[in-house]
Amino acid sequence: EIVLTQSPGTLSLSPGERATLSCRASQSVSSSYLAWYQQKPGQAPRLLIYGASSRATGIPDRFSGSGSGTDFTLTISRLEPEDFAVYYCQQYGSSRVTFGGGTKVEIK
Amino acid sequence: QLQLQESGPGLVKPSETLSLTCTVSGGSISSSSYYWGWIRQPPGKGLEWIGSIYYSGSTYYNPSLKSRVTISVDTSKNQFSLKLSSVTAADTAVYYCASGPPRFMIVGNIDYWGQGTLVTVSS
Numbered sequence A: 001e002i003v004l005t006q007s008p009g010t011l012s013l014s015p016g017e018r019a020t021l022s023c024r025a026s027q028s029v030s031s032s033y034l035a036w037y038q039q040k041p042g043q044a045p046r047l048l049i050y051g052a053s054s055r056a057t058g059i060p061d062r063f064s065g066s067g068s069g070t071d072f073t074l075t076i077s078r079l080e081p082e083d084f085a086v087y088y089c090q091q092y093g094s095s096r097v098t099f100g101g102g103t104k105v106e107i108k
Numbered sequence B: 001q002l003q004l005q006e007s008g009p010g011l012v013k014p015s016e017t018l019s020l021t022c023t024v025s026g027g028s029i030s031s032s033s034y035y036w037g038w039i040r041q042p043p044g045k046g047l048e049w050i051g052s053i054y055y056s057g058s059t060y061y062n063p064s065l066k067s068r069v070t071i072s073v074d075t076s077k078n079q080f081s082l083k084l085s086s087v088t089a090a091d092t093a094v095y096y097c098a099s100g101p102p103r104f105m106i107v108g109n110i111d112y113w114g115q116g117t118l119v120t121v122s123s
Helices: none
Strands: A004-007 A010-013 A019-025 A034-039 A046-050 A063-068 A071-076 A086-091 A103-107 B003-007 B018-025 B035-041 B048-054 B059-061 B069-074 B079-084 B093-100 B117-121
Touching: A004 A086, A010 A019, A019 A034, A019 A086, A019 A103, A034 A063, A046 A063, A071 A086, B003 B093, B018 B035, B018 B093, B018 B117, B035 B069, B048 B069, B048 B079, B059 B069, B079 B093
Parallel strands: A010 A103
Antiparallel strands: A004 A019, A019 A071, A034 A046, A034 A086, A063 A071, A086 A103, B003 B018, B018 B079, B035 B048, B035 B093, B048 B059, B069 B079, B093 B117
16 A cells, blocks of 8 residues: 655645645656646535646645655745645555545645 | 536435435546546545546445445446445545546546535444
8 A cells, every 4th residue: 555645734834835745655656657636615525736747637726745755845936825735646556545644735 | 617516315324325426517437538537535635535436337436435335427427426335434534436538548637526425324
């Protein structure tokens, strides 16, 4: 099983600031099969990034993904009020799909 | 644009079987373009992949749940279902049905989510 460790657990930032979220895998993720999701309270998660760096349909370009192998990053270039939420990474490069524990981005 | 909707009991007794159905609209469950899956999220916690199924009937189950899980498809109703047997309080969670393109075998990123349904295991 590939264990995904997200850091930090909580990120306290102000609107307009840059957010950098990390997702580290216990072993290499095949073909960069890594996705990022945003989840707001009471809602289902929403796909932001797939294939480590491809934005999903309708996702603003302030969201970007990067990385390969075992280290992946989600960057939000300038936080908007609606971006404060919990973010999860997911790997699907093995038949045993796993998620990270999440990073909460909260308003400072 | 796919739309997914879960349905089923919100309360299940310990040791019984949890049964949920996901109704798909906006696309065919027989399509090779999607896999169909279930994910759950205990209250206040993270996400856990339960399993997935493909139009061919191939299935993948999380090894930690494999002995208790069955996912099946009903093409006549454009639905797929989840059965989880011998439930305990630890199975209390919001259950999501989900779908996306099969990137690796019959799993992948999740493009489409149901709204989720809370299932509580309690006597």
